[in-house]
Amino acid sequence: MTAAPLVGTDPASAAGTPAGGRRGRRFDGPARTAAGFALGAALLFAVAPLTLSDFRLSLLAKYLCVAMVAVGIGIAWGRGGMLTLGQGVFFGLGGYAMAMHLKLADAGPGELPDFMQLYGQLDELPLWWRPFASPWIALPATVLLPMAVAFGLGSLVFRRRVRGAYFAILSQALAAAMVILLVGQQGTTGGTNGLTDIQGFFGYDLDDPVNQRMVYFIIAASLLALLALARQLIRSRYGELLVAVRDGEERVRFLGYDPAGVKLVGYVIAAGMAGLAGALFVPAVGIISPALIGIVPSIEFVIGVAVGGRATLLGPVLGAVAVAWARTALSERFPGTWTYLQGLLFVLVVAFLPGGLASLWALARQRRSDPAGARWWRRSRAADPAETRTEVSAA
Amino acid sequence: MTGPQLDGLCVRDLRVTFDGFTAVDGVDLDVPPGDIRFLIGPNGAGKTTLVDAVTGLVRATGSARFGDRELLGRDVHRIARLGIGRTFQTASVFEELTVVQNLDIAAGATRSWWTLARRRHRVPDEVAAALETIGLADRGDQLAGALAHGQKQWLEIGMLLVSDARLLLLDEPVAGMSHEERDATGALLETVSRDRTVVVIEHDMDFLRRFARSVTVLHAGKVLSEGTVAQVQADPRVQEVYLGVDTASEA
Numbered sequence: 001m002t003a004a005p006l007v008g009t010d011p012a013s014a015a016g017t018p019a020g021g022r023r024g025r026r027f028d029g030p031a032r033t034a035a036g037f038a039l040g041a042a043l044l045f046a047v048a049p050l051t052l053s054d055f056r057l058s059l060l061a062k063y064l065c066v067a068m069v070a071v072g073i074g075i076a077w078g079r080g081g082m083l084t085l086g087q088g089v090f091f092g093l094g095g096y097a098m099a100m101h102l103k104l105a106d107a108g109p110g111e112l113p114d115f116m117q118l119y120g121q122l123d124e125l126p127l128w129w130r131p132f133a134s135p136w137i138a139l140p141a142t143v144l145l146p147m148a149v150a151f152g153l154g155s156l157v158f159r160r161r162v163r164g165a166y167f168a169i170l171s172q173a174l175a176a177a178m179v180i181l182l183v184g185q186q187g188t189t190g191g192t193n194g195l196t197d198i199q200g201f202f203g204y205d206l207d208d209p210v211n212q213r214m215v216y217f218i219i220a221a222s223l224l225a226l227l228a229l230a231r232q233l234i235r236s237r238y239g240e241l242l243v244a245v246r247d248g249e250e251r252v253r254f255l256g257y258d259p260a261g262v263k264l265v266g267y268v269i270a271a272g273m274a275g276l277a278g279a280l281f282v283p284a285v286g287i288i289s290p291a292l293i294g295i296v297p298s299i300e301f302v303i304g305v306a307v308g309g310r311a312t313l314l315g316p317v318l319g320a321v322a323v324a325w326a327r328t329a330l331s332e333r334f335p336g337t338w339t340y341l342q343g344l345l346f347v348l349v350v351a352f353l354p355g356g357l358a359s360l361w362a363l364a365r366q367r368r369s370d371p372a373g374a375r376w377w378r379r380s381r382a383a384d385p386a387e388t389r390t391e392v393s394a395a
Numbered sequence: 396m397t398g399p400q401l402d403g404l405c406v407r408d409l410r411v412t413f414d415g416f417t418a419v420d421g422v423d424l425d426v427p428p429g430d431i432r433f434l435i436g437p438n439g440a441g442k443t444t445l446v447d448a449v450t451g452l453v454r455a456t457g458s459a460r461f462g463d464r465e466l467l468g469r470d471v472h473r474i475a476r477l478g479i480g481r482t483f484q485t486a487s488v489f490e491e492l493t494v495v496q497n498l499d500i501a502a503g504a505t506r507s508w509w510t511l512a513r514r515r516h517r518v519p520d521e522v523a524a525a526l527e528t529i530g531l532a533d534r535g536d537q538l539a540g541a542l543a544h545g546q547k548q549w550l551e552i553g554m555l556l557v558s559d560a561r562l563l564l565l566d567e568p569v570a571g572m573s574h575e576e577r578d579a580t581g582a583l584l585e586t587v588s589r590d591r592t593v594v595v596i597e598h599d600m601d602f603l604r605r606f607a608r609s610v611t612v613l614h615a616g617k618v619l620s621e622g623t624v625a626q627v628q629a630d631p632r633v634q635e636v637y638l639g640v641d642t643a644s645e646a
């Protein structure tokens with residue numbers, strides 16, 4: 001990661017300050033965090049529902065699901081250096097697990113879901129569908145299933161020291177494989193159409209705007225919960241270790257750690273977050289399909305994170321929402337160009353602002369409140385390029 | 396932090412081959428407990444490769460024992476947990492973490508997941524002690540990437556101290572350091588060697604004369620000479636391949 005000084009300002013101020021506790025900032029630590037969460041809650045639970053139309057609010061619910069995936073990518077990629085281009089797989093596992101349950105509930109006890117009746121090849125429910133009839137199995141499965149798959153894949157891959165671009169490509173191949181599998185098993189998965197036309201959510205009619213609002217509130221609360229979890233993770237000793245593995249995997253190994261285990265934990269947590277996001281996406285949108293979880297959406301998840309700032313807590317969330325919003329706004333008006341625009345945005349950010357938009361914010365804040373820090377930043381920028389080069393190659 | 400016991404390193408017939416090229420060619424090496432052994436030799440002699448083999452980075456045949464444990468054939472992180480610590484020719488601290496965070500990570504390889512999942516609320520005692528030892532007590536909250544080159548090397552040594560390493564393998568620790576920094580590093584080595592065994596790869600002859608307790612000269616993957624500084628300097632073979640050239644260019 002060549003993003004050194006910019007991205008670096010954040011983990012240090014996040015994790016270093018509370019430990020040292022010497023810097024007498026007026027407004028820092030628990031008070032600031034509580035204020036931040038209160039502000040977030042006020043925006044999500046009061047401002048948005050009061051000012052947005054039902055239609056806009058349901059769009060926002062969708063974006064917040066993407067933001068939940070982004071929180072996980074922020075941990076796996078931003079903190080752990082694992083560029084995962086296949087989060088759609090975990091999003092999809094969570095989404096399909098939820099959708100299967102809701103389809104079965106819609107159909108009623110003993111009945112086949114509508115699409116299975118339509119294709120008419122089956123007289124009874126396939127074996128692997130049956131557990132999902134029970135909410136006690138289906139709901140935990142939306143999170144645990146993605147985590148289990150991530151654990152399996154991660155165990156195979158990290159120990160063999162697959163990383164960097166190889167890991168990215170491998171994770172993307174998984175997304176492609178999952179789509180092929182789903183499309184190929186049309187009779188039991190709904191094929192290209194996916195699982196559509198979901199009516200009810202645990203007894204509540206999803207066509208009713210009141211219930212749509214309830215789903216929105218559940219999603220908003222889940223996002224805040226994931227942020228709290230991510231924050232704890234980033235600030236824990238594990239979070240520091242994860243950054244160390246990202247920046248010097250070999251070095252960590254020589255200190256007696258097995259980096260594969262450290263990465264595995266971050267990857268599995270990110271998968272669980274994507275799974276929860278997928279599960280909540282289903283009642284918000286009423287559908288889950290291969291097109292929503294394949295390679296393209298998997299890459300779009302990552303673009304939002306890159307734009308917002310992958311190594312920060314809030315950057316991925318804000319970036320994900322912004323990019324998802326821009327996608328809706330622009331692809332309506334200029335269909336066809338959005339894909340290119342999005343690609344261009346990604347390249348620009350990666351090339352010129354590797355810390356994402358969050359790094360601009362961190363820099364501005366530092367200049368204002370911490371002149372010494374800003375001076376250090378300038379100095380490190382002006383540092384002997386030769387020295388910088390050897391450090392980079394050493395890492 | 397005083398290790399339970401001092402152990403020595405015992406290497407027998409160590410051999411490392413890269414695609415038919417033998418970089419380490421049957422080396423025998425005994426470093427007694429508490430020694431400060433300098434490993435010298437011209438570029439490409441196989442010094443770094445020897446350390447790589449002992450720490451599990453490259454595959455080797457023969458034997459390398461620390462105390463009564465065989466090191467060869469184990470994973471890198473398992474060897475580290477047996478108390479073998481090393482530094483690299485290019486300083487490799489975690490630049491985006493603070494000095495305290497660097498040391499805390501180094502101190503924690505045996506922490507439980509439960510401990511890892513929580514925050515560090517204060518500076519652990521062993522980290523505070525190491526900060527004093529390496530002279531960075533007032534820099535604990537600074538980013539490691541912002542340290543001067545010499546300070547980074549000390550931080551790396553500090554990381555080995557808190558990790559309870561009982562054998563330190565230091566690859567050119569004073570390269571690129573000023574005179575004052577070298578003196579400080581030498582003093583640090585002497586402090587550290589009170590309850591540890593130290594092996595230093597070094598090119599600097601002046602530094603070697605002042606701080607080495609014993610010297611091994613490698614040449615083309617083989618041990619050329621071994622003994623005290625005086626014995627090695629007096630060895631004509633050594634003068635021929637290494638010291639002669641170096642003292643001449645130094646003078």
Ligand SMILES: Nc1ncnc2c1ncn2[C@@H]1O[C@H](COP(=O)(O)OP(=O)(O)O)[C@@H](O)[C@H]1O
Pocket residue numbers: 413418436437438439440441442443444445
């Ligand atoms: N990974 C490697 N692959 C091939 N050759 C290597 C490798 N590492 C070191 N060598 C070769 O082994 C020899 C010894 O290298 P090294 O141990 O780095 O020497 P020194 O540290 O004494 O300068 C050199 O000739 C070097 O080119």
Ligand SMILES: [Mg+2]
Pocket residue numbers: 442443444484
């Ligand atoms: Mg070398």
